[in-house]
Amino acid sequence: MHSHPSGFNQFSTADDESDQRVIPCIFAAYNQLHGSIIVTPDGKLTGRFYDKNLSHQYIDKFLIVGQDIALITPQSSSKVMPFSADMTESLKDFKVGVIGASGTGSIVIENLARLGVGHLVLIDDDVIEYKNLNRILNSTIQDAENQKSKVKVLADVINQYRSDVVLTALDSKIGTQQAILEVATCDVLFSCVDTVSARMYVDLVGEYFLLPVFDIGVTIPTGSKDGKPFITEVCARLDYIQPHRSSLKDRKVYTPDSLRAEYLKETSPDIYEKQLKEGYFKGVHEEAPSVISLNMLAASFCINEFIARTFLFRQENSSNYARTVICLGANETEYLREDNFTSTSRVNVGKGITTLLLGMPNL
Incomplete structure (x- = not known):
């Protein structure tokens, strides 16, 4: 240079x-x-x-990732007003990957599509079921009857109101070679997954391919009194991850123990059932949780955080907002700085495509 x-x-x-x-x-x-x-x-x-x-x-374009995100092209304007038509035009240069197309993911995808992102990559291997209809945007009874792919449903709807968008819909898990190689070509990743193994893969992709990651989680912890469950809190969490700073693993979003428990669930469900059930409601099994309002809150925070870091309307430095935690029960919003987290050595930063993809034998 x-x-x-x-x-x-x-x-x-x-x-x-x-x-x-x-x-x-x-x-x-x-x-x-x-x-x-x-x-x-x-x-x-x-x-x-x-x-x-x-x-x-x-x-054709440069991606600069730090506390803020800059995408520079020969046509880029040095000053773009947030929430303007110029911002819509600027977003056409972005290729954005969304991993997870369920409750929160479908809302994030809808936001990104209507904001004007030029290329969307949608990753999810699941199909629409009746229990999803109360929280996946644009899903229908017919989709559930036909067990239609979630990403295919969302892509078809976007095509009905966007003629200028490129859509790549992969009906697969993020932990596959095809999905990883596709999201590696994105500029920004949104993690809207509900498994810890998926978060591990997203974490590694961000590190190996120098990508910013927005990870969203929602949960409703419960307790028990007189044999009846009650809600102790209603929470939404948003983490912004830079490839060279603290990871989701560093922030304890997933741990070796949680990865082991999830593996146990897949391979030995009878043993896993003896442990605490995971899901929206911690300790209470809910097939169709009525959580779309919480999903929308988390998704909205996430999209506005992306805009704040890309089009710079926030009055404070973005380093103050490495993590946002919203607790509706206590009516509190907590913000954590990047230096609140201890970053371990990230030895794979920028390695890109390796002989063992992401250094994992299964890939």
Whole structure:
């Protein structure tokens, strides 16, 4: 990378000559993909990458991930007013992955589609059932009767009001090679899953492929009195994860014990049933929980957090909002800073596609 202080955002003859001399030396040291980038004072970036024959291709967009998120393209405007038509136009450059298309996920997907995101990747291997109809947007009785794929239902509806959107709907789990390689090409990931193993995969994708992750969780803990259950709290949680800072694992969103318990549930359900049931209601089994209002609250917080970090309307620094916890029972909202969490060494940051995908033998 080098600067053009004059503001000239094209490669000069001197740049061309320099690249022809420098790039072969870098290839000799590191057998990967290499290139050069020009930076101008107004924040514009122009770049190109080379193959081993020194043929180059221009970079169509740059993703900069930190406390805030910047997506820079040759057409990008340096100042975009949040919640404006210009924001809608800017969002067309984004490719966004949503993992989980159920209660919270369907609401996040609906928001992103109507905001104007240009390419949506929807990941979920489940089908619409009657018990889902009270909380999955745009699902119908006919969808449940036909056991139609959740992602297919949502993609079909989006196509009815968006003619300018690219939709990739994968009827598969996130822990598959196809799904991982697809979401790895996204700019932002939204995790709306209900299993700890899925969160582990999303965590690893963000780390390996340098992607920001918004992870949403909702829960209704219960207690028991005189043999009857009662609700102790109603909670929604939102975590923003940067690839080089604290992970979902660091924040105890999933742990080795919770991964083991989930594995036990899948492989030995009779043993697992002796443990506390998991779900929206902790300790109480509910087939069709009436939680769409909680789903919508969590999804709305999540989408506005994404806009705040991308279009910068918030008055305080985004580092103050690494985690948001909403407790409706206590009528409290708690915000945790990034430095509230201890980050372990993330040795796989930016490794990209590896021989063992995400370093996992099953992939």
